[in-house]
Amino acid sequence: MRIGTSISTKKLDDACINEYKIPLILMMENAVLSAIKHLDINLYNNYIVVSGVGNNGGDGLGIARQLKARGKEVKVFIVGNIEKITPCSKTNLEILKAMNIPYIIIDTKDENINLLKKLEADIKNSHVLVDCIFGTGLEREIKGIFKDVINVINENKNLVYSIDVPSGINATTGEILGSCIKADKTISFEFYKRGFLKYETKKYVGNVVVEHIGIPEDILKKYDDNEYITSMNFVKDNIKDKNKFSFKSDFGKITIFAGSKGFSGAAFIASEAAIKSGSGLVTLVCDEDIQDIISSKLSEGMTANYKEEDRINKLIKTSNAIGFGCGMGDNETTLERLQYVLNNSDCPVVIDADGLNVLKNNISILKKYKNRIIITPHLGEMSRLTGKSISYIKGNRLDVAKEFAKENNIIVLLKGYETIITDGKVTYINPTGNSAMANGGMGDCLLGMITSFVSQGIEVFEAVICAVYIHGYIGDILSKKMYTVNATHIIEKIPSIMKKFNIEINL
Numbered sequence: 470m471r472i473g474t475s476i477s478t479k480k481l482d483d484a485c486i487n488e489y490k491i492p493l494i495l496m497m498e499n500a501v502l503s504a505i506k507h508l509d510i511n512l513y514n515n516y517i518v519v520s521g522v523g524n525n526g527g528d529g530l531g532i533a534r535q536l537k538a539r540g541k542e543v544k545v546f547i548v549g550n551i552e553k554i555t556p557c558s559k560t561n562l563e564i565l566k567a568m569n570i571p572y573i574i575i576d577t578k579d580e581n582i583n584l585l586k587k588l589e590a591d592i593k594n595s596h597v598l599v600d601c602i603f604g605t606g607l608e609r610e611i612k613g614i615f616k617d618v619i620n621v622i623n624e625n626k627n628l629v630y631s632i633d634v635p636s637g638i639n640a641t642t643g644e645i646l647g648s649c650i651k652a653d654k655t656i657s658f659e660f661y662k663r664g665f666l667k668y669e670t671k672k673y674v675g676n677v678v679v680e681h682i683g684i685p686e687d688i689l690k691k692y693d694d695n696e697y698i699t700s701m702n703f704v705k706d707n708i709k710d711k712n713k714f715s716f717k718s719d720f721g722k723i724t725i726f727a728g729s730k731g732f733s734g735a736a737f738i739a740s741e742a743a744i745k746s747g748s749g750l751v752t753l754v755c756d757e758d759i760q761d762i763i764s765s766k767l768s769e770g771m772t773a774n775y776k777e778e779d780r781i782n783k784l785i786k787t788s789n790a791i792g793f794g795c796g797m798g799d800n801e802t803t804l805e806r807l808q809y810v811l812n813n814s815d816c817p818v819v820i821d822a823d824g825l826n827v828l829k830n831n832i833s834i835l836k837k838y839k840n841r842i843i844i845t846p847h848l849g850e851m852s853r854l855t856g857k858s859i860s861y862i863k864g865n866r867l868d869v870a871k872e873f874a875k876e877n878n879i880i881v882l883l884k885g886y887e888t889i890i891t892d893g894k895v896t897y898i899n900p901t902g903n904s905a906m907a908n909g910g911m912g913d914c915l916l917g918m919i920t921s922f923v924s925q926g927i928e929v930f931e932a933v934i935c936a937v938y939i940h941g942y943i944g945d946i947l948s949k950k951m952y953t954v955n956a957t958h959i960i961e962k963i964p965s966i967m968k969k970f971n972i973e974i975n976l
């Protein structure tokens with residue numbers, strides 16, 4: 470699923486009109502019919518549509534007509550300076566008039582207390598309010614009557630469905646412009662809006678559905694921002710096809726550097742996750758004093774300790790992928806080990822936890838190994854790496870991750886609600902995963918899965934995207950029946966869920 474901004478929406482509109490001669494009113498009607506599908510007309514009878522005077526408002530007027538045509542009770546409020554109504558909205562308004570659908574104009578010029586009271590009363594007697602005040606055209610602070618209307622809706626709401634965006638959000642940045650509708654559902658057109666990715670907008674957008682409105686695919690491709698939400702089909706396609714042509718001898722040999730005294734669990738989890746994800750040969754390199762404990766648990770994996778220099782050297786040189794960092798300690802030795810691994814290997818290296826901590830004052834290391842490094846920071850680690858505050862990163866996750874990836878020629882996986890995976894040019898947002906998974910060991914499990922997927926002959930970027938998706942997908946399934954989902958629960962399920970994804974692992 471594509472992610473887009475107000476700018477992309479405008480570009481698409483212009484291209485449809487100018488290059489394909491598709492009139493805007495036609496796209497508006499497509500938008501209207503797409504929205505109708507999600508208004509739960511089988512469940513409810515009384516609707517209120519609150520429109521602005523832009524094209525988002527025009528969508529609303531069309532929706533009111535289509536609801537009426539389906540036998541629903543509909544009341545329409547139009548808020549704004551009616552003299553400024555856009556041509557397509559005007560066309561829809563003329564049809565409403567002809568169909569005798571009641572509408573009330575809450576004009577910016579008038580004294581509107583009574584009309585606000587009327588709106589409040591009508592909301593109380595309705596089932597669903599359809600919010601079409603502002604869409605992608607909103608970029609400045611909301612004041613006056615618009616703010617009053619939004620407050621009346623939020624204070625008296627039963628069910629609110631927002632069209633394209635909840636009125637009050639800047640679709641591009643996610644900024645709340647003074648006041649904003651709190652939607653139960655947002656029916657968005659063509660793109661998942663970039664602004665919805667901001668944490669602060671979650672309480673306004675409700676459930677988001679994205680609907681196509683008939684924009685030709687080549688126009689979509691031409692103005693693509695290269696930002697997507699990962700879909701299940703993406704995962705199925707990428708994993709299945711690549712593995713058909715892989716050979717047992719070629720793929721799946723990995724080395725994981727993890728663990729230290731008191732942190733043997735991290736090493737075990739990362740290695741076990743890699744084994745269960747299908748790597749043919751997994752060797753864990755760890756401190757000697759925890760090697761025996763882990764060996765006894767890791768029945769399908771091998772272990773080595775740092776004294777076995779020749780063996781480690783050989784492992785690094787012959788691995789298809791290396792995972793590095795979980796539970797190793799934030800110290801000089803870890804930094805030296807990371808540099809040794811990077812200097813002596815030529816495969817992808819996935820770096821997490823202490824591997825990232827030791828990089829914070831040594832960022833220049835990343836640039837030396839073009840297109841070979843994948844980092845998997847959470848917000849705190851990203852803050853230490855970039856020197857930017859957590860709150861800044863939270864508000865600008867996509868841009869921070871993209872810039873850092875581009876600058877250092879690496880893949881960045883920024884963890885969190887809707888994890889971001891980017892190589893700086895193309896970006897995927899992961900839709901799976903949930904708060905039941907927020908506990909120790911989950912990151913180690915993800916490192917093991919990513920390292921394993923990367924080792925199996927899938928393109929590196931795609932492998933990371935698929936691993937993150939499946940990791941969260943398993944968590945989503947388990948969380949339906951479990952209050953807390955731990956890494957060991959995820960690991961147990963990896964083989965059966967991968968089977969479900971039709972993955973052919975020829976190892």
Ligand SMILES: NC(=O)C1=CN([C@@H]2O[C@H](COP(=O)(O)OP(=O)(O)OC[C@H]3O[C@@H](n4cnc5c(N)ncnc54)[C@H](OP(=O)(O)O)[C@@H]3O)[C@@H](O)[C@H]2O)[C@H](O)CC1
Binds near residue numbers: 478482602633682
């Ligand atoms: N390709 C598509 O996806 C299509 C989407 N459609 C729908 O169209 C809207 C975008 O419509 P647009 O007319 O560009 O913009 P809006 O309707 O969102 O808003 C413009 C009106 O709002 C006024 N405005 C803006 N900011 C404020 C504010 N802070 N306070 C008060 N009024 C404001 C603006 O007034 P101006 O004074 O700035 O002119 C306009 O009156 C998109 O979201 C979809 O819903 C089409 O249906 C089809 C194609």
Ligand SMILES: [K+]
Binds near residue numbers: 600602603632636
């Ligand atoms: K809206």
